[in-house]
Amino acid sequence: MAEILNFSESGKATSDALSDLHEHFSGDLARVETEISSHMASAAELIPEIGDHIIGAGGKRLRPLLTLSAAALANYQGQHHVTLAAAVEYMHTATLLHDDVVDESDLRRGKPTARKVWGNQASVLVGDFLLGQAFRMMVAARSLESLDILSTAAAVIAEGEVMQLAALQNTHMSEDTYLQIIDAKTAALFSAAAEVGGVIAEADKPEIDALKSYGRNLGIAFQLVDDALDYGSVGKVLGKNVGEDFFEGKITLPVILAFHRGDAEARQFWEQALQKVRMPDANRDETAKDFAIALDYLKQTGSLEDTVQRAAHYGEKAKDALGLFAPSKTRNLLTQLVDFCIARAY
Amino acid sequence: MAEILNFSESGKATSDALSDLHEHFSGDLARVETEISSHMASAAELIPEIGDHIIGAGGKRLRPLLTLSAAALANYQGQHHVTLAAAVEYMHTATLLHDDVVDESDLRRGKPTARKVWGNQASVLVGDFLLGQAFRMMVAARSLESLDILSTAAAVIAEGEVMQLAALQNTHMSEDTYLQIIDAKTAALFSAAAEVGGVIAEADKPEIDALKSYGRNLGIAFQLVDDALDYGSVGKVLGKNVGEDFFEGKITLPVILAFHRGDAEARQFWEQALQKVRMPDANRDETAKDFAIALDYLKQTGSLEDTVQRAAHYGEKAKDALGLFAPSKTRNLLTQLVDFCIARAY
Numbered sequence: 001m002a003e004i005l006n007f008s009e010s011g012k013a014t015s016d017a018l019s020d021l022h023e024h025f026s027g028d029l030a031r032v033e034t035e036i037s038s039h040m041a042s043a044a045e046l047i048p049e050i051g052d053h054i055i056g057a058g059g060k061r062l063r064p065l066l067t068l069s070a071a072a073l074a075n076y077q078g079q080h081h082v083t084l085a086a087a088v089e090y091m092h093t094a095t096l097l098h099d100d101v102v103d104e105s106d107l108r109r110g111k112p113t114a115r116k117v118w119g120n121q122a123s124v125l126v127g128d129f130l131l132g133q134a135f136r137m138m139v140a141a142r143s144l145e146s147l148d149i150l151s152t153a154a155a156v157i158a159e160g161e162v163m164q165l166a167a168l169q170n171t172h173m174s175e176d177t178y179l180q181i182i183d184a185k186t187a188a189l190f191s192a193a194a195e196v197g198g199v200i201a202e203a204d205k206p207e208i209d210a211l212k213s214y215g216r217n218l219g220i221a222f223q224l225v226d227d228a229l230d231y232g233s234v235g236k237v238l239g240k241n242v243g244e245d246f247f248e249g250k251i252t253l254p255v256i257l258a259f260h261r262g263d264a265e266a267r268q269f270w271e272q273a274l275q276k277v278r279m280p281d282a283n284r285d286e287t288a289k290d291f292a293i294a295l296d297y298l299k300q301t302g303s304l305e306d307t308v309q310r311a312a313h314y315g316e317k318a319k320d321a322l323g324l325f326a327p328s329k330t331r332n333l334l335t336q337l338v339d340f341c342i343a344r345a346y
Numbered sequence: 347m348a349e350i351l352n353f354s355e356s357g358k359a360t361s362d363a364l365s366d367l368h369e370h371f372s373g374d375l376a377r378v379e380t381e382i383s384s385h386m387a388s389a390a391e392l393i394p395e396i397g398d399h400i401i402g403a404g405g406k407r408l409r410p411l412l413t414l415s416a417a418a419l420a421n422y423q424g425q426h427h428v429t430l431a432a433a434v435e436y437m438h439t440a441t442l443l444h445d446d447v448v449d450e451s452d453l454r455r456g457k458p459t460a461r462k463v464w465g466n467q468a469s470v471l472v473g474d475f476l477l478g479q480a481f482r483m484m485v486a487a488r489s490l491e492s493l494d495i496l497s498t499a500a501a502v503i504a505e506g507e508v509m510q511l512a513a514l515q516n517t518h519m520s521e522d523t524y525l526q527i528i529d530a531k532t533a534a535l536f537s538a539a540a541e542v543g544g545v546i547a548e549a550d551k552p553e554i555d556a557l558k559s560y561g562r563n564l565g566i567a568f569q570l571v572d573d574a575l576d577y578g579s580v581g582k583v584l585g586k587n588v589g590e591d592f593f594e595g596k597i598t599l600p601v602i603l604a605f606h607r608g609d610a611e612a613r614q615f616w617e618q619a620l621q622k623v624r625m626p627d628a629n630r631d632e633t634a635k636d637f638a639i640a641l642d643y644l645k646q647t648g649s650l651e652d653t654v655q656r657a658a659h660y661g662e663k664a665k666d667a668l669g670l671f672a673p674s675k676t677r678n679l680l681t682q683l684v685d686f687c688i689a690r691a692y
Contacts, residue, residue, distance in 0.1 A: 013378045044508040102467040121448040125507045132501030137479055148485045155478030161471045162390040
């Protein structure tokens with residue numbers, strides 16, 4: 001968790017929200033970790049090895065926390081929220097393994113990716129294994145409605161990734177098209193994670209809608225801040241490589257804003273630079289120079305700040321969605337979590 | 347279907363079993379095709395495009411037929427068997443997409459693979475989409491027990507593939523280890539496909555066990571015949587490239603038998619040849635020469651015939667498993683299907 005706690009410089013109230021949430025749900029989270037470990041066993045030794053590398057290394061557990069929090073807001077009394085939370089983390093981890101293959105990424109959370117260590121083949125297959133195990137866990141929670149929500153999310157996430165892949169060529173992409181992509185590839189799982197917490201608690205429809213809305217808007221905000229952070233944002237650096245998106249030729253909101261706000265010369269730069277970087281024989285020195293120019297354009301046009309502003313807009317929607325629930329410690333922490341996610345950018 | 351009907355040269359009774367089965371279940375199969383098409387729609391255009399390429403091109407639909415047949419044997423009266431059959435085909439197709447990436451295959455059923463046409467990235471993601479859709483369909487069938495069986499199969503298949511990947515180095519592999527691998531990577535889905543047909547029909551436990559056993563043993567037999575056919579077997583050639591397994595350095599039963607039966611020189615040949623072929627700079631002329639030598643060794647040791655003999659053993663087990671069911675047209679066809687699968691080898 002060290003990398004997350006390091007952000008806590010823009011005011012204690014918001015920056016510790018994630019660790020406060022971890023503490024508040026420490027009992028449930030410990031049970032989630034037990035579920036996570038117990039489904040990693042396999043006769044194929046590579047599976048626990050890779051599983052431990054990526055899932056055991058302790059991510060933020062943000063998505064499982066959404067399931068646990070949503071169940072708590074809806075006064076759930078059973079134990080199935082723990083199983084569903086673990087299943088959500090498995091789904092997330094499966095997409096990470098596959099994304100790193102698709103994006104040809106070498107680093108994640110500051111560590112070499114599984115595909116870098118064990119190869120693309122093992123990453124694809126272990127991702128498939130985790131997805132299969134995720135569904136087994138969901139079945140164990142015995143809620144067909146939750147299964148429906150999470151299996152739909154699995155298909156939608158893949159659709160979002162395919163849309164992003166197809167959009168690699170499209171520097172002219174509108175902000176709305178981009179939002180459609182991240183709504184699918186990122187926000188769908190945040191939304192589903194929160195929704196199933198309400199569903200197993202048998203919350204009423206408006207409450208379930210509120211949980212979905214909280215998760216979805218938090219997910220969009222989270223992704224946009226991530227997009228900004230990939231360009232270093234206001235300086236603090238995640239374990240993730242700065243410039244990864246750029247070096248993969250990925251079009252994210254900062255680029256879309258800079259492109260739309262730029263003159264003919266700027267637009268030509270973005271088109272050529274993002275095309276060049278995707279060539280197999282891309283010259284690393286040249287793309288590093290291009291990255292410096294890109295940072296300049298982003299600065300001139302205020303695109304990073306405004307990406308974070310857009311994120312803040314979705315964050316506000318997320319917070320308002322919680323208004324349906326009576327005040328509680330959990331509700332407070334979820335509100336602060338939104339501010340924490342935005343504060344990451346600074 | 348042309349490629350399948352072309353086999354019908356070793357006697358009508360067995361060689362037409364698959365098309366007889368197709369005809370017997372033509373109504374149900376048409377509904378399966380409708381299910382298959384209707385879940386391929388997506389805002390991401392690549393999805394129906396790739397989906398149509400691989401799933402719409404009309405495979406044998408062997409696995410969905412197992413679900414339909416099993417439901418019929420167990421006197422099922424509802425419609426959920428159609429949904430489950432389509433879900434099974436989606437699962438199978440997802441594994442094909444991912445396998446082609448893992449094996450770096452360029453041809454499947456005589457056509458370029460999706461990864462060859464659209465790239466590895468799209469193949470991984472569309473496979474994930476199909477897996478998500480498969481689970482959505484299973485949820486629609488509203489049977490938690492079927493969901494449990496099929497999600498377990500999904501995890502087991504991936505485990506089998508990981509085991510095979512890890513075994514690429516192991517020319518000394520025992521026949522038992524190899525059987526463990528194909529039991530997982532191939533037979534698990536055959537078994538699950540048949541089992542869920544019995545489960546939704548609420549068949550009793552011995553009948554469900556019989557269906558599982560039929561599917562599993564048919565699956566093992568099918569894979570072993572496939573392994574033999576990859577070396578051309580008795581001459582008839584599938585759309586699949588002959589020598590694909592060899593050129594991927596894959597260790598299959600024919601190789602295991604030839605290795606165990608060979609002298610020191612033969613063993614050295616197998617070890618070196620299968621290692622060489624996996625090198626990125628493998629010389630295509632040299633590996634073609636090695637393939638010819640491999641065929642000689644296989645012939646000398648009778649390894650292809652005996653692989654088919656082993657397949658026949660599992661085929662007999664499959665047929666006997668059906669003994670629990672009263673004689674019927676479906677039972678006859680399933681018995682003949684086993685003979686057809688073995689007859690493919692000749």
